[in-house]
Amino acid sequence: MKIKRVNNVLEIMKERGLSQLLINDIYSIYYLTGVYIDSGERFFSLLLKTNGEHKLFVNRLFLLQANCLVDKVIYSDTDSIMNIVSKYLDSNTPLGVDKELPAKFLLPLIHGGAAKEYKIGSLCIDQVRGIKDKEEQDKMRIVSKINDSAMERLKNIIIPGISEKEAANKLLDIYYELGADEYSFEPLIAFGENAAEPHHSVDNTILKDGDCILFDIGCKKNMYCADMTRTFFYKQVSEEHQKIYDCVKQANEKAIHQIKPGIRFKDIDQVARTYIEDAGYGDKFTHRLGHFIGIEVHEYGDVSESNSDIIQEGMIFSIEPGIYIQGDVGVRIEDLVMVTKDGCELLNYYSKVLEVII
Known part of the structure; x- marks a missing residue:
């Protein structure tokens, strides 16, 4: 068990009036125990209780993988697992349940009267995961450095006649060569007008002179995720496309410059959005500015006009403004930042100066 992390979760549970919390999110269980098990359809859960009587429910199939210092409750496929779980719950107090808990597990608890009431308790751990400790910060630096190197290598494989799929197919080998474990998400590679779709699916589009080249890529190392976007141009860049690129770059840098605890x-x-609006492209910036990242590439929390939460030291999130002109071009520049005591540390060092690939 990661004792400090668990204690931080327990403190928030107490603040929210919860004495018991059932966690089913496999990444949250890993975060608290160091055990990663993808149990598929089988029940796998960590029960946290403020009295310290924590339990890890695990199917016998995964027993050897569940190597951690927490009491285990082992069950078989033929057991009625939710009846077993109920025996460890206090039926006279509320139960915090994970947002990832499937109805097929939750409903038997409700029908069996396993708790006084049921509350979504995921925020108790999401808030703790949102502030990275030193171990996590170091891992995020390492994986982001790998991603920077991968961006350089990926750019260098661009040749006349290459397709999006051909470029994407080379990326995994690049990551392996650099020491990454796997993708953190399937690469988003878009040429020309395809880049105007912020979540374009890679296809057989062939690169043409004057196209933009958008690389949104990420890898994993030691369970932690990288994510970065850069936009290049091929052979030439028009005056209008240069203007759009400069606008996105300035929006990215101005937003990063404002990041510090307390904001x-x-x-x-708003800093990035206003800059893009003032340049005349406001309706072409169609998504939030950023998302949290760590064990998962998209974690709880975001940088958006609807989020009034306060930035705290240790948080890591993306800053990724974009401008998307349908039928023409898409430009996005994304960096990961880590909040420090009086500002932020940029985790991506790959240049943001406009590059035209010749």
């Missing part, structure tokens, strides 16, 4: 997330979003 609201919505105010950071």
Whole structure:
């Protein structure tokens, strides 16, 4: 068990009036125990109780993988697992349940009267995961450095006649060569007008002179995720496309410059959004400014105009403004930042100066 992390969760549970919390999110269980098990359809859960009587419910199939210092409750496929779980719950107090808990497990608890009431308790751990400790910060630096190197190598494989799929197919080998474990998400590679779709699916589009080249890529190392976007141009860049690129770059840098503890997330979003609006492209910036990242590439929390939460030291999130002109071009520049005592540390060092690939 990661004792400090668990204690931080227990403190928030007490603040929220919860004495018991059932965690089913496999990444949250890993975060608290160091055990990662993808149990598929089988029940796998960590029960936290403020009295210290924590339990890890695990199917016998995964027993050897569940190597951690927490009491285990082992069950078989033929057991009625939710009846077993109920025996460890206090039926006279509320139960915090994970947002990831499937109805097929939750409903038997409700029908069996396993707790006084049921509350979504995920925020108790999401808030703790949102502030990275030193171990996590170091891992995020390492994986982001790998991603920077991968961006350089990926750019260098661009040749006349290459397709999006051909470029994407080379990326996994690049990551392996650099020491990454796997993708953190499937790469988003878009040429020309395809880049105007912020979540374009890679296809057989062939690169043409004058196209933009958008690389949104990420890898995992030691369970932690990288994510970065850069936009290049091929052979030439028009005056209008140069203007769009410069606008996005300035929006990215201005937002990053404002990041420090005590500032609201919505105010950071507003800095970038206002700059793009003033340049005449406001309706072409169609998404939030950023998302949290760590064990998962998208974690709880974001940088958006609806988020009034206060930025705190240790948080790590993306800053990724974009401008998307349908049928023409898409430009996005994304960096990961880690909040420090009096500002932020940029985790991506790959240049943001416009590059035209010849």
